[in-house]
Amino acid sequence: xxxxxxxxxxxxxxxxxxxxxxxxxxxxxxxxxxxxxxxxxxxxxxxxxxxxxxxxxxxxxxxxxxxxxxxxxxxxxxxxxxxxxxxxxxxxxxxxxxxxxxxxxxxx
Amino acid sequence: xxxxxxxxxxxxxxxxxxxxxxxxxxxxxxxxxxxxxxxxxxxxxxxxxxxxxxxxxxxxxxxxxxxxxxxxxxxxxxxxxxxxxxxxxxxxxxxxxxxxxxxxxxxxxxxxxxxxxxx
Numbered sequence: 001x002x003x004x005x006x007x008x009x010x011x012x013x014x015x016x017x018x019x020x021x022x023x024x025x026x027x028x029x030x031x032x033x034x035x036x037x038x039x040x041x042x043x044x045x046x047x048x049x050x051x052x053x054x055x056x057x058x059x060x061x062x063x064x065x066x067x068x069x070x071x072x073x074x075x076x077x078x079x080x081x082x083x084x085x086x087x088x089x090x091x092x093x094x095x096x097x098x099x100x101x102x103x104x105x106x107x108x
Numbered sequence: 109x110x111x112x113x114x115x116x117x118x119x120x121x122x123x124x125x126x127x128x129x130x131x132x133x134x135x136x137x138x139x140x141x142x143x144x145x146x147x148x149x150x151x152x153x154x155x156x157x158x159x160x161x162x163x164x165x166x167x168x169x170x171x172x173x174x175x176x177x178x179x180x181x182x183x184x185x186x187x188x189x190x191x192x193x194x195x196x197x198x199x200x201x202x203x204x205x206x207x208x209x210x211x212x213x214x215x216x217x218x219x220x221x222x223x224x225x226x227x
Binding site for chain 1: 169215
């Protein structure tokens with residue numbers, strides 16, 4: 001089973017700043033099958049990025065994904081107030097699929 | 109419009125059985141894998157497994173194998189997650205999600221079902 005480790009656990013930033021979230025895999029993720037989700041309190045997760053770098057439908061271009069192999073990054077170029085939430089990475093290159101433990105992005 | 113609508117919150121006692129549902133609409137229900145995800149109170153997301161309504165193909169995560177059962181009724185476009193004997197540690201929000209075709213990520217999610225197991 002691939003273990004995904006996200007860092008930092010909590011990221012405190014201000015609106016307008018740039019956020020960089022990391023997801024590291026215990027072994028290489030096949031075909032860079034890595035997705036990112038956003039979850040706000042009381043809501044279901046929302047797909048942001050798939051295939052490590054492809055934005056899902058309707059996702060603003062301030063969200064971008066990068067990386068390959070075992071190291072992946074989600075970048076939010078300029079934080080909007082609605083971006084403060086918990087972010088999860090998920091690998092779907094091997095079974096069982098697994099999620100990272102999440103990064104909480106909070107307002108500084 | 110693709111929608112997944114889950115059944116309402118449940119309060120059960122340890123040892124009781126439970127079946128929660130996830131009704132799909134706006135797409136060809138048998139043709140897409142349904143994913144089940146657990147979120148324990150204040151914790152992260154856990155991938156429980158997947159179910160293909162078309163032929164009932166099922167894959168459980170090792171952590172959940174033998175603990176839960178997935179099923180579906182194609183005639184009413186509804187997937188199910190069931191327990192035969194609940195434990196307090198099953199207390200969580202359970203999400204169903206639709207896997208994107210030929211992939212393993214989820215673009216559509218249900219609203220979640222809160223299951224509380226307490227004596």
